[in-house]
Amino acid sequence: MSTTKKTVVADYLRDALARGAYRPGERLPGEEELAEELDVSRATARLGMRILQDEGRIAIQVGRGAFVANHRPITHLAEPVAADGDSGSLESGYSSRLRQAGHGDVDERVRVSLDTMRPRVAKRLVNGPEQQSPNAGLVVIRASEHLVDGGLWQTQITYFPFSIANNTALMTPEHLAGGIAGTLRALGFHEEWNRDLVGARMPSQEEADAFGLGPGTPLLVQERVSYEGQRPLRFTETFMPANRHQLLYTGGDAPENLPVVDTDLSIFEH
Amino acid sequence: MSTTKKTVVADYLRDALARGAYRPGERLPGEEELAEELDVSRATARLGMRILQDEGRIAIQVGRGAFVANHRPITHLAEPVAADGDSGSLESGYSSRLRQAGHGDVDERVRVSLDTMRPRVAKRLVNGPEQQSPNAGLVVIRASEHLVDGGLWQTQITYFPFSIANNTALMTPEHLAGGIAGTLRALGFHEEWNRDLVGARMPSQEEADAFGLGPGTPLLVQERVSYEGQRPLRFTETFMPANRHQLLYTGGDAPENLPVVDTDLSIFEH
DNA sequence: CCACTCAGCTTGTTGGTACAAGCTAAGTTG
DNA sequence: CAACTTAGCTTGTACCAACAAGCTGAGTGG
Numbered sequence: 001m002s003t004t005k006k007t008v009v010a011d012y013l014r015d016a017l018a019r020g021a022y023r024p025g026e027r028l029p030g031e032e033e034l035a036e037e038l039d040v041s042r043a044t045a046r047l048g049m050r051i052l053q054d055e056g057r058i059a060i061q062v063g064r065g066a067f068v069a070n071h072r073p074i075t076h077l078a079e080p081v082a083a084d085g086d087s088g089s090l091e092s093g094y095s096s097r098l099r100q101a102g103h104g105d106v107d108e109r110v111r112v113s114l115d116t117m118r119p120r121v122a123k124r125l126v127n128g129p130e131q132q133s134p135n136a137g138l139v140v141i142r143a144s145e146h147l148v149d150g151g152l153w154q155t156q157i158t159y160f161p162f163s164i165a166n167n168t169a170l171m172t173p174e175h176l177a178g179g180i181a182g183t184l185r186a187l188g189f190h191e192e193w194n195r196d197l198v199g200a201r202m203p204s205q206e207e208a209d210a211f212g213l214g215p216g217t218p219l220l221v222q223e224r225v226s227y228e229g230q231r232p233l234r235f236t237e238t239f240m241p242a243n244r245h246q247l248l249y250t251g252g253d254a255p256e257n258l259p260v261v262d263t264d265l266s267i268f269e270h
Numbered sequence: 271m272s273t274t275k276k277t278v279v280a281d282y283l284r285d286a287l288a289r290g291a292y293r294p295g296e297r298l299p300g301e302e303e304l305a306e307e308l309d310v311s312r313a314t315a316r317l318g319m320r321i322l323q324d325e326g327r328i329a330i331q332v333g334r335g336a337f338v339a340n341h342r343p344i345t346h347l348a349e350p351v352a353a354d355g356d357s358g359s360l361e362s363g364y365s366s367r368l369r370q371a372g373h374g375d376v377d378e379r380v381r382v383s384l385d386t387m388r389p390r391v392a393k394r395l396v397n398g399p400e401q402q403s404p405n406a407g408l409v410v411i412r413a414s415e416h417l418v419d420g421g422l423w424q425t426q427i428t429y430f431p432f433s434i435a436n437n438t439a440l441m442t443p444e445h446l447a448g449g450i451a452g453t454l455r456a457l458g459f460h461e462e463w464n465r466d467l468v469g470a471r472m473p474s475q476e477e478a479d480a481f482g483l484g485p486g487t488p489l490l491v492q493e494r495v496s497y498e499g500q501r502p503l504r505f506t507e508t509f510m511p512a513n514r515h516q517l518l519y520t521g522g523d524a525p526e527n528l529p530v531v532d533t534d535l536s537i538f539e540h
Numbered sequence: 541c542c543a544c545t546c547a548g549c550t551t552g553t554t555g556g557t558a559c560a561a562g563c564t565a566a567g568t569t570g
Numbered sequence: 571c572a573a574c575t576t577a578g579c580t581t582g583t584a585c586c587a588a589c590a591a592g593c594t595g596a597g598t599g600g
Contacts (some may be wrong), residue, residue, distance in 0.1 A: 042586095123535065193522030193525075197518055198518075201513070216472050218488035251464045276553075313554070331580090332562050336581090550594095551592080555589105561580100563581100
């Protein structure tokens with residue numbers, strides 16, 4: 001049997017939330033209050049609340065209390081690189097959708113560095129047998145952090161083979177007009193196709209701190225490698241808190257007069 | 271400062287893992303042992319281990335101990351519905367890749383039911399203004415559970431408009447030869463294009479129990495709606511433990527002689 | 541009236557104790 | 571030899587107590 005006291009607490013809260021007893025953003029009863037209400041110790045009430053936190057249903061803040069979690073993920077259009085628009089890997093209409101969702105103050109911080117390929121990068125950027133040029137093992141690393149309302153929103157790290165990015169605008173630590181895709185095109189490279197690997201995992205302590213995440217919020221990870229023919233042009237990894245981001249892929253031949261995407265769709269609906 | 275004792279424990283373990291002091295699958299020191307080693311109470315050692323568990327780095331089993339987590343996600347080729355193959359939404363080469371990864375004994379359990387649309391299903395299957403046929407609000411629900419080595423591996427729920435699935439093979443609770451895609455084609459429907467929504471969230475208690483997940487393992491969620499022109503044919507939601515699944519999308523015009531996908535790629539590499 | 545301090549709330553951390561529950565392997569019994 | 575029991579390990583639950591740390595708003599002082 002698993003009807004322990006902490007699960008009683010958890011069920012009590014889950015029920016209350018399902019009934020809509022508290023509105024999104026509203027404060028829930030505290031540990032002490034809950035403990036007295038259900039006749040358990042504070043430690044047990046705490047464990048029960050932790051379950052709800054792990055499920056991502058509530059957000060607990062030190063000194064303030066527990067609040068009903070409010071998941072309103074922004075939907076990213078994950079268009080293929082070959083698309084007409086000047087979209088980066090996730091950029092199309094990005095800030096406009098953010099603003100639409102009630103956010104403002106979108107900022108970007110870019111750092112550029114040069115380093116030797118780590119194995120996992122080489123696995124994605126090196127094509128077949130090792131190329132034997134002197135700089136074959138070098139990559140230009142372009143790390144950008146997107147800040148929204150002053151908080152870290154998503155991070156993106158793009159790796160370019162040295163032979164592609166050396167002495168180009170890709171090495172300037174500033175926002176690129178037209179994005180990475182547009183800059184590559186201007187340099188004469190054609191991103192013809194791409195492969196995206198999408199998964200999720202829990203954030204490390206560092207990542208959780210950087211994004212300001214409590215336990216119970218996974219990280220959505222998108223890896224994109226774009227190619228010209230067989231040649232990899234770049235490898236981009238994007239890290240997004242899963243409670244604020246979801247990806248939209250379109251496959252097959254969509255009709256011309258495609259209805260506007262209902263950005264209200266969310267995997268968090270019940 | 272956040273160098274609490276429990277984070278000392280967590281850092282100690284994280285370092286040991288990063289150094290490779292323990293091999294994947296190997297047992298770590300227990301709570302008691304760790305507590306004595308680092309001169310903390312068992313409660314504190316426990317909290318420290320919990321952090322590593324939340325990060326998905328270790329898996330703790332009652333009565334046995336803590337073990338180095340072994341994330342070897344299966345990569346699903348998320349092909350568009352229009353692809354030639356007889357793939358379902360995630361099915362192409364599925365069981366062969368599973369077998370390749372050292373698993374066997376793949377099984378499927380199907381349940382079929384008929385119900386009125388809940389709002390979130392209607393949002394995806396109803397196109398524009400409400401259709402006024404008597405059975406407009408009905409959906410055929412086809413829920414399938416994939417079992418691997420006796421354990422629940424992924425679950426899939428597909429919703430068909432009643433007008434499409436009524437009195438067809440789609441209502442039989444058996445494995446469909448050719449998958450859902452093939453069956454729809456045989457019925458004269460053409461899945462021309464699709465939209466996939468991909469996100470992640472923490473599992474509910476029920477889901478965690480069903481999948482056998484401890485805390486620290488998110489759920490990867492894929493929602494796919496396929497269309498013939500403007501008409502939605504089906505809505506499929508797939509739930510996968512994120513430590514065992516990742517999705518691969520290909521965009522743009524890939525060359526003919528596409529090199530075999532390196533199924534070794536994983537977002538969990540460091 | 542603005543800025544600051546601080547009391548009093550909240551959650552976080554740490555220690556302790558005791559017992560329950562799950563697992564394994566050694567030993568016992570038929 | 572096979573099946574069962576059980577001792578001894580592990581993690582899980584539950585309680586208590588005390589103090590730390592973060593937040594808020596009331597009150598004070600300039």
